[in-house]
Amino acid sequence: MLGLAETLATAAAIFGIFMSGCRHVRSAIYLYAVQTALVASIAFVYSASEHTGPALNISLAVVLAKAVGIPFFLGWVVKRLDVRTDSGAFLPVPLSMHVSIALFATSYYLASSLDGAAGTFSAAAGATASISLVFTGLLFMMTRRLAISQIIGFLTMENGIYLLGLHETRGMPVIVEMGVLLDVLAAVMIAGVIVFRIKKNFKHIDVTRLTGLNEQ
Amino acid sequence: MSTILLWLLTFSCLLFLPSLTIGIIRKTKARLQNRVGAPLWQHLFDTIKLLRKSETVSENSSWILRVNTVINISIMITLAFLTPWLSFKPATSADDLFLLIYLFAAIRFFAILSSLDPGSAFGAFGASREATLSVLVEPAIILALSAVALSAHTSNLSLVFALTANTPISQAPLWLLAGAGLFLSSLVELSRMPVDDPTTHLELTMVHEAMMLENSGPNLALLEFSSALRLVVLYGLSGQCFLHALHCIWPFASAAGILLSISIIFALAVVTSLIETVSVRLKWTRAPEFVAYGLTMSLLALLVALVTGVSS
Amino acid sequence: MNTCIDLLRAALVLGLSGCGLAVVYGHRFSQTFFSVILLSGSVALFFTALSGWNVDFIWQASLPIYFGVAPLLIRLDRLAALFLGLLGAVTFCAAIFSPGYLKHLEQRLNFSLYWFSLFTFVTSMALVVLAANALTFLVFWETMSLSSAALVAADHTSSAARRSALIYLGATRLATAALAGGFLWFHAHTGSWNFADWHLATAATVIPSILILIGLSIKAGVWPFHIWLPYAHPSAPTPVSALMSGVMIKIALYAIIRLFLFHGETLPAFGITLLTIGLISAFWGVLFALVQHDLKRLLAYHSVENVGIIVIGIGLALYGQSQHLPAVACLGITAALFHCVNHGLFKSLLFFGAGAIDASAHTRDLSHLGGLAKAMPVTMLCFVTGSAAICALPPLNGFASKWLIYQGLFTLACQTHSRLGAGLSCAAVGVLALVGGLAVACFTKAIGVSFLGRPRSHEAEQCSEAAPAMLVAQAILAATCVVLGALAPAFASLLTPLSAAATGSLATGNLITLPLLPLAIILSGGACLIYLFVLGPLRQTPPRVCRTWECGFGQLSPRMQVTATSFAHPIARIFKPVLLYKTVSEISGAHQRHFPERIKADAVMTSLLESKVYLPLIAAVRRLGRQTTRLQAGSIHLYLLYMLIAAVALLIIGAAT
Structure with a gap:
């Protein structure tokens, strides 16, 4: 029987998988928002049930900033850049979704050996979900063409790391949480600005074509 | 006594539900598009009319034409008796998961042959597309069904789909995901909207209609009935998955199951007509992407089944 | 005795x-x-x-x-x-x-x-x-x-x-x-x-x-x-x-079964390896079969697929033995043996069909065949039976053995405690389903392009039915396929003592629990009834014979039919990376946008293994050979030197030991 936090974590990982199968950048952002909301609400659950996490209002701030603010900002960027779909590089998009399912299975394998605790899923669910999110984010960054997708992939990875920390510590201290949040916000802002600059200079944001920087 | 009653009920569902469900899809779609639409039972009227008509046969066609029709309809009726697509259908000893999948494959085998039979390029391209889609869909269906079978530790679908008391709530995601996988796959299998438009008459893009192009009269009637039956059986199967998810949360009585399992087919029909109203037909080269979502649902269901199965 | x-x-x-x-x-x-x-x-x-x-x-x-x-x-x-x-x-x-x-x-x-x-x-x-x-x-x-x-x-x-x-x-x-x-x-x-x-x-x-x-x-x-x-x-x-x-090729598999399965416990790695290789073989074989247009070559690639399926059975049996799951081992070995027999029967049947076509039309190239249904009805009936059996359609024999494989995989997923085993067996079920779909596509292509439609060449038009003895040979095999399918439970229980000997367990009784014979009777009976009462001779108005629908443009030419290549094209396109499949088109007069003079389109497919692994390997061996020939310089003094070196080396080795 899964606890509420573990269920939410698994759901977040599954939404991450769905995200990796999206061709539309905007739907990927929506799915990212859902996934982040789920991740952030786990902190909420911890603070409400075990009184170990940060206070309720801070969790609420996290939810607002990450699940509403960042997607909103990214949506605005997408609208300004006028991109719609990301057809994917190296791997067809649907296939990358199936690969991320395989990675989910792998992360279950890793997580259950990591905990050492048991072969039961409930013990390993949180860790599984977080490792899977990291993998999914990485795969997303690897198999996508547009710079904006790289940001989404990066944010998914960040979600995974945050979730792992949350799961292991059962709620992090306020100062850590705020620090992470600020870092992410700053990173997203900077990345957004950089994407604008890339678009302005190169007339596109296709990462596969940005290979002129190698040393020859 | 009650078994006979249930068989009678199953039999009448088998006779009337296909036409009614098709009717509901068409009627809802028409209402959603601000049309009045044909009567609810139009499909049945059409079938009866076609049965009484004489037929035309291509000069190039061989015995495959007739064999396809009779095999198609006889396998489909057998399948309807074997598949637990209604919760009250009495169990038989042969409702094995893999048998069902391969009976569906047998139908497809002869359908593809019969559309290649008259030597028409339309039919042949429809057949080629059908073969492609079935290659992609078959794993999704078999994986979704084996996910639920795995949780029950048997491949006999009647046992798998039997509503047992006290199913833990943690089984709900498994049933939901399997149901979603089956539903998405059956949309493809039945040549419904995002992949094929059942109402189009542009031969170049058709799948299902193109394959039936050379059939007429009673031949066509039987094939139409068989494909409608296939629709309710597949919808019923995915509907049963959703019902089980519901049963995990709110255990309903078996009498309610009779009503629910019929109404869930209607509900899925309404969902289909909604999808067909809001979405457009995908470009053919993009169709595999839609199929991939069905496969994803099935794979996730399987993952859930494996993960929870190992722990138990 | x-x-x-x-x-x-x-x-x-x-x-x-x-x-x-x-x-x-x-x-x-x-x-x-x-x-x-x-x-x-x-x-x-x-x-x-x-x-x-x-x-x-x-x-x-x-x-x-x-x-x-x-x-x-x-x-x-x-x-x-x-x-x-x-x-x-x-x-x-x-x-x-x-x-x-x-x-x-x-x-x-x-x-x-x-x-x-x-x-x-x-x-x-x-x-x-x-x-x-x-x-x-x-x-x-x-x-x-x-x-x-x-x-x-x-x-x-x-x-x-x-x-x-x-x-x-x-x-x-x-x-x-x-x-x-x-x-x-x-x-x-x-x-x-x-x-x-x-x-x-x-x-x-x-x-x-x-x-x-x-x-x-x-x-x-x-x-x-x-x-x-x-x-x-x-x-x-x-x-x-x-x-x-x-x-x-069954005899090679027989040797694998004899040497590996009847000696008690083995390493699980062997079972896993065989299972994986079998899966790859099955997928690879059927995928390449799909894009062939030589009928016999297509069948040859299908042998790779079926060998893969048998190897999956053997792998299952080995893995089941190593994990102490006698039920899985029993299913695996019975499936492997049964499929050996089945494949022997329907594959030779299909080869005979291809041979009959070859003898009559003097070509096996699918792009020159078509419309043989009229000329060779009995051959076609046998070929369709064989194809249905190889596609594992119930109630023919191919289905029975494939069902045993599926059951073995399913039982393994249910019973094993190893995550690897469970995951692999579930993946195998999915891959086998994919292989089944591809096989249906492949054989409908083979039948459809060779027997159905209209003749694509003069040879195909001039075809006549094969000699009676050839038909008898095919009919015997086809009948065996049907009988073995309907009586599969009995045949499988004949094999049970063998699997019991291999697994060391007591005979587990009847493995195939499906009522295949009643199913066959119901299906064929239902089909006959429907034919008689709805479609067939009892109707008053006979069907009108007309031309195939051609959109009102006039008579279709035989070349306006789908070809083997174009039928397989959508699937080949999906599996492009494995097949290295691409279409090459050449348009002369392309500048006259809507009225080009001549369009030539062709699909090119290279075998990944052959071009990327075996050819470089052979080239390397050749290079090595050329290097070695330098030793043979033709000088007698050099040869004497070799002898001296050899003698000294031998003496040193002899002294050392």
Whole structure:
């Protein structure tokens, strides 16, 4: 029987998988928002049930900033850049979704050996979900063409790391949480600005074509 | 006594539900598009009319034409008796998961042959597309069904789909995901909207209609009935998955199951007509992407089944 | 017991006398004469198997036939009897099929050589199955390989056949080398040549077991060693391709089953490896079969698929044994044996069908066929039956064995505690479903393009039905497919003692719980009723015959039909990365946008393994060879130097030990 936090974590990982199968950048952002909301609400659950996490209002701030603010900002960027779909590089998009399912299975394998605790899923669910999110984010960054997708992939990875920390510590201290949040916000802002600059200079944001920087 | 009653009920569902469900899809779609639409039972009227008509046969066609029709309809009726697509259908000893999948494959085998039979390029391209889609869909269906079978530790679908008391709530995601996988796959299998438009008459893009192009009269009637039956059986199967998810949360009585399992087919029909109203037909080269979502649902269901199965 | 020995003796005598007669009178006697000898030999073989089902007899040669190291040792047990029976059955049909088929090859074959090789081939196959020690096995294995290579090259006027025979010979050399290495190691390890004393796939015998496995898999055509198959099978005359594909590759699998499965516990890694390789073979074979347009080549690639399915069964059995899951092992081994028999039957049936087309239309190229349904209705009926069986459509025999594989995988997923095993078996179920879908696509293509529609060439138009004897051969096999399918539960329970012997468990009773016979009766009865009452002769108005719908543009030309390539195109496009598939089009006059003069489109497909692995490998070997030839400089002083170096080195080594 899964606890509420573990269920939410698994759901977040599954939404991450769905995200990796999206061709539309905007739907990927929506799915990212859902996934982040789920991740952030786990902190909420911890603070409400075990009184170990940060206070309720801070969790609420996290939810607002990450699940509403960042997607909103990214949506605005997408609208300004006028991109719609990301057809994917190296791997067809649907296939990358199936690969991320395989990675989910792998992360279950890793997580259950990591905990050492048991072969039961409930013990390993949180860790599984977080490792899977990291993998999914990485795969997303690897198999996508547009710079904006790289940001989404990066944010998914960040979600995974945050979730792992949350799961292991059962709620992090306020100062850590705020620090992470600020870092992410700053990173997203900077990345957004950089994407604008890339678009302005190169007339596109296709990462596969940005290979002129190698040393020859 | 009650078994006979249930068989009678199953039999009448088998006779009337296909036409009614098709009717509901068409009627809802028409209402959603601000049309009045044909009567609810139009499909049945059409079938009866076609049965009484004489037929035309291509000069190039061989015995495959007739064999396809009779095999198609006889396998489909057998399948309807074997598949637990209604919760009250009495169990038989042969409702094995893999048998069902391969009976569906047998139908497809002869359908593809019969559309290649008259030597028409339309039919042949429809057949080629059908073969492609079935290659992609078959794993999704078999994986979704084996996910639920795995949780029950048997491949006999009647046992798998039997509503047992006290199913833990943690089984709900498994049933939901399997149901979603089956539903998405059956949309493809039945040549419904995002992949094929059942109402189009542009031969170049058709799948299902193109394959039936050379059939007429009673031949066509039987094939139409068989494909409608296939629709309710597949919808019923995915509907049963959703019902089980519901049963995990709110255990309903078996009498309610009779009503629910019929109404869930209607509900899925309404969902289909909604999808067909809001979405457009995908470009053919993009169709595999839609199929991939069905496969994803099935794979996730399987993952859930494996993960929870190992722990138990 | 005695009848069994007598029958076997009769079969061998018939085989050897066939050889002798072929050498002396090969040109003078008719094909029917030799076919009758082959036929009676195969009958004797078949009844040897039947009477040998319940006896376990061992025969050791006395002095005159003696290899010097180990005696000629023959053992007929139930496992051998099964494969002997298969050999007898397929040879029986091939003998019936032969005279009619060989007629169109009369100018091109050297019949003396052909019949000599064929008799040698069949006899040596029987003796390989019966061999009970490594040397006997190896001697007849070699005879089998060489005689079949001669048969592949039988049509020696065609350069393609010569090339195929060379490729095949190369593959058999490698196989024998690997096998001999493994056998020698085992002899050194155990001090015995008897298979009964060997214990393969344990922790102590990993390397020789792998060597033996490689040797046998090359012969069986398992991925990645399958590349000789699509060359050798199409080049050989049809009875030979049927025997090679139906029986010879099964004999390699038989050896795997005999050596690996009947000796108790093994390493789980072997089971996992075989399972994975089997999956890849099945997928790879069917995918490449789909894009072929030579009918026999298509069938040859399908052999790779079916061998893969059998290997999955063997892998399941091995893994089940190692994990102490007797139910899984039992299902796996029964499935493997059953599928061996089934594939032997329907694959030879399909090869006969392809041969009948070849004999009548003088082409196997699907793009020149079409519309044969009218000219060859019986051949088509048999071909459709065989295709339905190979696509595992119920209630035919292919379904029964595939169902056992599925059940084995499913039981493994249910029972195992290993995550790897559970995950792999679930993945295998998905891949098998994919393979099933591809097989349906492939065979509907083969039937649809060759038999249905309208003739695409003059040859196809002039076709006539095959000779009655050829039809009889096909009809026997087709009927066997149907009967074995409907009676599958009974046949599977015949195999249960074998699987019980392998797993060491008690017989688990009836494995196939499906009521296949009632199902078959219901389906066919229902179909007949519907035909009679709704569609058929009872209707007043007969159907009107009209032209195929052509959008009102006038008569369609035969070239306006779908071709084999375009039918397979959508699937080939999806699996582009594996097939290295691309379409090349050439448009002349493209500047006249809507009215180009000539458009040429073609699909190009290269085999990934051949172009990326084997060709570079062969090139490397050649380079190495060129380097080595430098040693042979032609100077006598240099050679004397070599001798000196060799002598000194030998002395030093001798002193050191």
